[in-house]
Every structure is written in structure tokens, then in C-alpha cells.
Amino acid sequence: MEICDSFPSPKWKNRDLPNFYHxxxxxxxxxxxxxxVVLPKYHKYYPVIxxxxxxxxxxMRPNEFLRMKYNCLPETNDGKIWIVIPRSKQKFDSPEQQEYFQNILVTDDIYKAIKDFQYVLDTYNIHSDNLFPQEFYCQFFSRSIKRPSxxxxxxxxxxxLNNFYTExxxxxxxxxxxDKISPGDTRHFAIINMFLQGFNVLSIARLAGQTTIQHASNYYSHAKLFAQSYVYRLTQTIVEKQAQNKMSGGFLGTKRKIFDNRILYSVxxxxxxxxxxxxxxxDKNFPNNCVEDCRICVNHYFFSPSIxxxxxxxxxxxxxSRDLENRINDHLEYIKEFSLSKSHERVNYHESLLTKHSRQLLKYMDHKAIVDAKFIEE
Incomplete structure (x- = not known):
């Protein structure tokens, strides 16, 4: 874990985020x-998952997540999966919060996770308008709240979450x-995740239920730290021959199959x-299947120099490795430039550039992990 010391935790106005490697x-x-978690003794951790x-x-803020309704997956005729998210916004000239709901297009992973939990609630004969009812919590813990909820x-x-860390x-x-992750940290991770995937700042604000993202430019310095941590962790998993399942469609929460067990060879x-x-x-078909450089070949190249x-x-x-690091930093800068652009005249052009640079960024991060793994081998 000594490597973690080289990745400083990003600092925010009110608190720090945990170390990205952690x-x-x-x-x-x-x-x-x-x-x-499908095992009954672990059912209590479904809300954490x-x-x-x-x-x-x-x-999402923690209170928005916990206010989700049981029927948050409306049936539609368009063949797409939508989720209904509770949001809060400040009333004009009032300290009170106004609640409203936002429909967001989601993936099969989210749909399945919610459906699985709804099935678990049914097995406990719990019927509530809320997705996270108090009755479910009381199956495993004492109520311990002053006001009824x-x-x-x-x-x-x-x-x-504390119990999850311990057990x-x-x-x-x-x-x-x-470093322990707080319930509110994932909102920042999601925004960083979206920046790295090439969403512009207006789209991110809209998906976050806001009109703007505060300190938007700060997220890019933290995205750089996240990218460094991601490359290092992926390098480790390559060396450990455990990189069959990594993240896709983003950097957290889902899986991506990049490498297989052939990633390292013994001659x-x-x-x-x-x-x-x-x-x-x-490769028996050499050089017909060659990639742009032997150093980033996953399936067929093994590094074995003579003395x-x-x-x-x-x-x-x-x-x-240095060249790839420079490319990563360049694409992060491109993403920052086009995402923060306030020009409304070339929106589609900027969107296409964001998509392009995001894909290139992820590719070069993978390539750097492959190259760096060869150092650790040696």
C-alpha cells in the first residue's frame, strides 16, 4: 500500500475525498x-451495493438516493430503461427545499440491481412506497432514531456502511x-467519471439535477489523479494475472473485459x-495481427531481452511509458477545454471531439498499464 502515498487525496472546500487508489x-x-449478497446473511448490504x-x-446526494421510490422503474413503450430520481432544489427567497423528480436513462446493470433488491423486499414481505423502507433496516438493526421515519x-x-467496512x-x-468512503463521495466520483467519459459540463449539471457544476475546473485536476491511480491499479492486476474483469462504460461500478489470462508469458x-x-x-500469423507497437500487444508479445x-x-x-503519459495528459487537457467551452455555436462539433478524446484517453491509459507491467515483471 506504500504506493498510495504518491497519490494525494483531492481536497475540496469542505472536506477531502478519499485516496483514489483506495x-x-x-x-x-x-x-x-x-x-x-444474494445469501440471506448478507441481504442487509443490498442498499450499499x-x-x-x-x-x-x-x-446523487445521499438524501436523494435514500428517498428513491419502490416504483422507480416506470414501464415505457420505447424499449429503453428509465429511472425516476428524487431531486431537491432551493426555493426562491426561502430556506426550504422543493422536491421534484427527474427521469434518467440507465443501463441494464442498474435495472437488474434494483429488481433484485425489490425481489428481496418481497421475500421479507415488506411492502412500501419507498425503495429503502425502515422495515428492511429493522430486520437487521435496532431502529435507533428519535423521529419516526x-x-x-x-x-x-x-x-x-460502517458495518460493511468492518465485516x-x-x-x-x-x-x-x-480510506473510508462517505455516502456523499460517490456524487463527486460520478462527476469525475462523466468528465473522463467526455460529457460536457452542461450535460453533467443536467444529470446531477443542477443548473451548473460548482468548481467545475477543479474536477479536472482530480481526474488526473484518478487516471494515475487507475493506471497503477490496472498495472498491478495485469501483473497479478487478475485483469479478466475490469471497468467499462466508465471507471467505477461496472466491468470491462480488457485482458485475459494470456497477458503474461513465460518463455x-x-x-x-x-x-x-x-x-x-x-502469433502464428505474424505480422498479420500486429498492433501499432509490440510494447502494447496484450495477446502475443512477451518482453524478454538478452543480457x-x-x-x-x-x-x-x-x-x-513517458510518451503515453504525455498523451494521457494531452487528452485530459482537450477534454477540459471542450467540456468547459461555453460556445453554443459548435455544440455538436465539441461533443464529437469530447467522445473522440475520451476514447483515446481510455486507450492510452490501458496501453500505459500494459507497458508499465513489464517493468514490474522485470
């Missing part, structure tokens, strides 16, 4: 544990030193392989 480890735990699944994609409230959810993160997965019969720069290619060429080979990797 966030990625927590994400891996959630993605593994969600297949265990839903919180992570939904609010890392849709920017028919839904789980914020401090109860915090208690549930699951620490006792089951043996991660004892992670046994190198005379059977094609000699290439500082290593070998195992005489070792120092030169390491410099060869280092130079490409």
Missing part, C-alpha cells in the same frame, strides 16, 4: 461481493487500511516464436 480497491471488493452501483453513475435515513445508512472490507477481504521454447524487438511474438540488450530494452519501455 476507491478502486473498494470498487473491486464491491464487484466481487455483489455475487455474495445499490448505492455504489447507482450513485457512481448518476450524481418510513425509510432508511442518512445516519442509518452510514451505520450500514466485509476488513474481515472478508483483509483490507484494513483503506519456455522461444525457438518456436518469432523474434521481435527485445522479446518474442507467439546484452537489457539496459537498452528498459530505456525502450521507459520512453514509451
Amino acid at each position: 476507491v478502486l480497491l473498494f470498487d473491486e471488493i464491491i464487484n466481487d461481493f455483489k455475487y455474495k 445499490l448505492w455504489w452501483t447507482i450513485t457512481n453513475i448518476i450524481p 418510513n425509510r432508511i435515513i442518512k445516519h442509518q445508512f452510514q451505520n450500514l 466485509i472490507v476488513e474481515q472478508m477481504y483483509s483490507q484494513y487500511s483503506l 519456455k521454447n522461444s525457438d518456436q516464436y518469432q523474434k521481435v524487438d527485445y522479446g518474442y511474438c507467439t 546484452d540488450e537489457y539496459d537498452e530494452a528498459i530505456k525502450w519501455l521507459e520512453s514509451y
Whole structure:
């Protein structure tokens, strides 16, 4: 965990966000544990799974998440999946909050997660207008609230999350030193996630139920930290041969199949392989399937320099790693420039550029992880 010290936690006006490397480890735990939550002894953690699944994609405050209704997935005739999100906004010249509802297009993952939890509520014979009823919480914990409430409230959810850290993160997965994530942190993760995917600031504000995003430019410095942490963690998983399932459609909460078990080779019969720069290619159809550079080949290239060429080979990797880091930073700057643009005359053009640079960013992050993994191998 020493590497975490090199990734400073981003600072916000009122509080700090947790270390992004720790966030990625927590994400891996959630993605593994969600297949265990079907066991009755873990049912109590369904709200935690839903919180992570939904609010890392849709920017939501904790009270908005906990106010979700049971019937939040309306049936439509367009074949698309929509979710109804409760929002709050300040009344004009009044301290009171005005509640309204927002319809947002969502993925199958979110739909399935909610449906699974609704089924669990049915098995407990719990029928409520709320998706997170107080009755469900009381199946596992004492009520411990002064004012009556028919839904789980914020401090109860915090208690549930604390229990998850103790019982699951620490006792089951043996991660004892992670920065703890607060219920409100995921709203910021979702915004960073959307920035990295190439959403413009107006679209992000709209999906967050706001008219504007405060401190929008600050998110880009934090996006850079997140990208660094992501590359390092992906590098580790490559080396550990555990990168079969990583994130897709974003950086948190979902999965992406990028690599497979062939990602690292051990050379046994190198005379059977094609000699290439500082290593070998195992592809029988060489060079028909070659990518742009051997250093980013996942399936067929393994790095195996001779003793005489070792120092030169390491410099060869280092130079490409630096080049990829520069490309990552360049695309982050492009995304920042086009996302924050206030020009309404070339909206479609800027949208297409954002999409292009977001895809390139993710590609170069993957490529840098592949290259950096070869250093760790050595």
C-alpha cells in the first residue's frame, strides 16, 4: 500500500475525498461481493451495493438516493430503461427545499440491481412506497432514531456502511487500511467519471439535477489523479494475472473485459516464436495481427531481452511509458477545454471531439498499464 502515498487525496472546500487508489480497491471488493449478497446473511448490504452501483453513475446526494421510490422503474413503450430520481432544489427567497423528480436513462446493470433488491423486499414481505423502507433496516438493526421515519435515513445508512467496512472490507477481504468512503463521495466520483467519459459540463449539471457544476475546473485536476491511480491499479492486476474483469462504460461500478489470462508469458521454447524487438511474438500469423507497437500487444508479445540488450530494452519501455503519459495528459487537457467551452455555436462539433478524446484517453491509459507491467515483471 506504500504506493498510495504518491497519490494525494483531492481536497475540496469542505472536506477531502478519499485516496483514489483506495476507491478502486473498494470498487473491486464491491464487484466481487455483489455475487455474495444474494445469501440471506448478507441481504442487509443490498442498499450499499445499490448505492455504489447507482450513485457512481448518476450524481446523487445521499438524501436523494435514500428517498428513491419502490416504483422507480416506470414501464415505457420505447424499449429503453428509465429511472425516476428524487431531486431537491432551493426555493426562491426561502430556506426550504422543493422536491421534484427527474427521469434518467440507465443501463441494464442498474435495472437488474434494483429488481433484485425489490425481489428481496418481497421475500421479507415488506411492502412500501419507498425503495429503502425502515422495515428492511429493522430486520437487521435496532431502529435507533428519535423521529419516526418510513425509510432508511442518512445516519442509518452510514451505520450500514460502517458495518460493511468492518465485516466485509476488513474481515472478508483483509483490507484494513483503506480510506473510508462517505455516502456523499460517490456524487463527486460520478462527476469525475462523466468528465473522463467526455460529457460536457452542461450535460453533467443536467444529470446531477443542477443548473451548473460548482468548481467545475477543479474536477479536472482530480481526474488526473484518478487516471494515475487507475493506471497503477490496472498495472498491478495485469501483473497479478487478475485483469479478466475490469471497468467499462466508465471507471467505477461496472466491468470491462480488457485482458485475459494470456497477458503474461513465460518463455519456455522461444525457438518456436518469432523474434521481435527485445522479446518474442507467439502469433502464428505474424505480422498479420500486429498492433501499432509490440510494447502494447496484450495477446502475443512477451518482453524478454538478452543480457546484452537489457539496459537498452528498459530505456525502450521507459520512453514509451513517458510518451503515453504525455498523451494521457494531452487528452485530459482537450477534454477540459471542450467540456468547459461555453460556445453554443459548435455544440455538436465539441461533443464529437469530447467522445473522440475520451476514447483515446481510455486507450492510452490501458496501453500505459500494459507497458508499465513489464517493468514490474522485470
